[in-house]
Amino acid sequence: MAAPIPWLDEDADAPFPTASTAMRDPDGLLAAGGDLSHRRLLNAYRRGIFPWFSEGQPILWWSPDPRIVFRTSAVRLSRRFRRQLRESPWRVRADTAFDAVVMACASAPRRGQSGTWITTEMREAYCRLHRLGHAHSVEVFDGDTLVGGIYGVAVGRMFFGESMFSGCPGGSKVALSGLAHRLAEWKWPLIDAQVENAHLVRMGAESWPRDAFLEAVADLTAFDEPRAQSVLDSLLATSTLDTLLGSVVLPYLADLGDRWARGVATVAEEHFASSVVRGRLLGLARGWGRGLGPRIVLACAPGEQHDLGLIAFGLALRGRGWRIVYLGPDAPLDTVEESCRRLQPRLVVLSAVSARRVRPVVDQLRELATHQRLALGGAAAASSVAESDGVLLLTDGPIAEAARVTRLAGDGAPFDRQPGT
Ligand code: B12
Numbered sequence: 001m002a003a004p005i006p007w008l009d010e011d012a013d014a015p016f017p018t019a020s021t022a023m024r025d026p027d028g029l030l031a032a033g034g035d036l037s038h039r040r041l042l043n044a045y046r047r048g049i050f051p052w053f054s055e056g057q058p059i060l061w062w063s064p065d066p067r068i069v070f071r072t073s074a075v076r077l078s079r080r081f082r083r084q085l086r087e088s089p090w091r092v093r094a095d096t097a098f099d100a101v102v103m104a105c106a107s108a109p110r111r112g113q114s115g116t117w118i119t120t121e122m123r124e125a126y127c128r129l130h131r132l133g134h135a136h137s138v139e140v141f142d143g144d145t146l147v148g149g150i151y152g153v154a155v156g157r158m159f160f161g162e163s164m165f166s167g168c169p170g171g172s173k174v175a176l177s178g179l180a181h182r183l184a185e186w187k188w189p190l191i192d193a194q195v196e197n198a199h200l201v202r203m204g205a206e207s208w209p210r211d212a213f214l215e216a217v218a219d220l221t222a223f224d225e226p227r228a229q230s231v232l233d234s235l236l237a238t239s240t241l242d243t244l245l246g247s248v249v250l251p252y253l254a255d256l257g258d259r260w261a262r263g264v265a266t267v268a269e270e271h272f273a274s275s276v277v278r279g280r281l282l283g284l285a286r287g288w289g290r291g292l293g294p295r296i297v298l299a300c301a302p303g304e305q306h307d308l309g310l311i312a313f314g315l316a317l318r319g320r321g322w323r324i325v326y327l328g329p330d331a332p333l334d335t336v337e338e339s340c341r342r343l344q345p346r347l348v349v350l351s352a353v354s355a356r357r358v359r360p361v362v363d364q365l366r367e368l369a370t371h372q373r374l375a376l377g378g379a380a381a382a383s384s385v386a387e388s389d390g391v392l393l394l395t396d397g398p399i400a401e402a403a404r405v406t407r408l409a410g411d412g413a414p415f416d417r418q419p420g421t
Helices: 038-046 079-087 098-107 120-131 171-185 198-202 210-221 225-238 241-261 267-284 308-318 333-343 359-369 398-410
Strands: 029-033 060-062 067-071 090-094 135-142 145-155 158-166 190-194 206-208 295-300 323-328 347-351 374-377 391-394
Touching: 038 120, 038 145, 038 210, 067 198, 067 210, 090 171, 098 120, 098 135, 098 145, 098 158, 120 135, 120 145, 135 171, 145 171, 158 171, 158 210, 171 190, 190 210, 206 210, 225 241, 225 267, 241 267, 241 308, 241 398, 267 308, 295 308, 295 333, 308 323, 308 347, 308 374, 308 398, 323 333, 333 347, 333 359, 347 398, 359 374, 359 391, 374 398, 391 398
Parallel strands: 158 190, 295 323, 295 347, 347 374, 374 391
Antiparallel strands: 029 060, 067 190, 067 206, 090 135, 135 145, 145 158
């Protein structure tokens, strides 16, 4: 008797069974059930698994062996067809009509298939993935008429093709080649085409052993640190530090936080991105304690690990001539007090996201503020202590506050409360 198909857990993050346990007949059937939430779909693609089922069936998950793939550099149109295209009014676009491409794929008549597997549930799931930025389409238009298209899911540097259609002969070929051309330019080497059919093979698809395919997927969907660093390199080469921080890094981190809170970015992505950015900011901070400018001590409140805003603040101050003494995340207040005694800084800035980190040390902060100019930054700046306690509250972003603190320092009576500041 055949072993029963594993039934997926309700938890969208629950692992899939390993691909090697998939059935031989039907080829690649791995599991059933679960849902088409974006988290589960992305988990599936990352492991080389995709959903495929007909109306009335439970959701079925597949990892066939062999697997059909296109090498993006090898998808070519014949010379004759390219010449015809140049003379035609057809235009290729990306992500301008995702829902229409999915709908056209769902209703395209296909030889040898009774009805399509792109059910309403599947259509809704992929349109949702598209709105979240993971699924993309390439469209071929003749004027306003859609004559071809392809759509799929992008993870890391891997594109998982889902379906394509031709409204006119050659429409899907042009869409596929448009997609492959763009991906090849970006150095994305493969497009998954799932299972073999004669049409795909005629267009140049190759058959790969499942193990080789899964190895390539694991490689291409891993976080790509060299690429992240090269993006930062080119940004650094073309922007000032304030622009880089204020217009790129801080908005990027805010967006990352937002996507993480909505469950769109994984914890792994959040950790990866924040550690790449932190490493790079600290690289820029090398030597920020040297010089003759006014000295400032920066520290995170005890227990507080979030220090990206504080580092950005330090870099913005450095650009304005300050000498930075950085005590880092989770700084014990005794250490802060000791540094103040030794270094006599013009200002000490403590940073915290959560007011929970500040409350237990409020009395110590009030005491410190009696003999040391003290400021509080980060989201917790608006709580727990008040300016009347002698603590300057930095409630704006790091760049704006670095400019304000510098202005106050130049005003002769630095950091005392002033009307309108
Ligand atoms: C990156 C990140 C991390 C990284 C931090 C890396 C690092 N070295 O900083 C890591 C993975 C370590 C981490 C860990 C944790 N994190 Co976290 N993390 C984030 C994330 C995604 C981004 C935070 C960030 O750096 N943003 C960039 C900064 C610059 O922007 P910002 O924080 O919005 O700050 C604005 C202002 O406050 C100001 N600002 C910030 N700092 C400073 C400093 C000064 C001096 C000035 C003037 C201004 C200023 O600038 C910004 C506006 O431009 C947020 C999500 C989010 N929505 O923010 C969660 C978030 C901050 N983390 C959170 C939590 C709960 C945690 C953890 C407890 C648990 C967990 N499950 O991971 C741990 C605990 C850490 C600890 N003990 O402190 C919560 C905090 C909730 C709260 N209010 O307490 C958040 C909001 C996520 C959430 N929605 O639940 N996290």
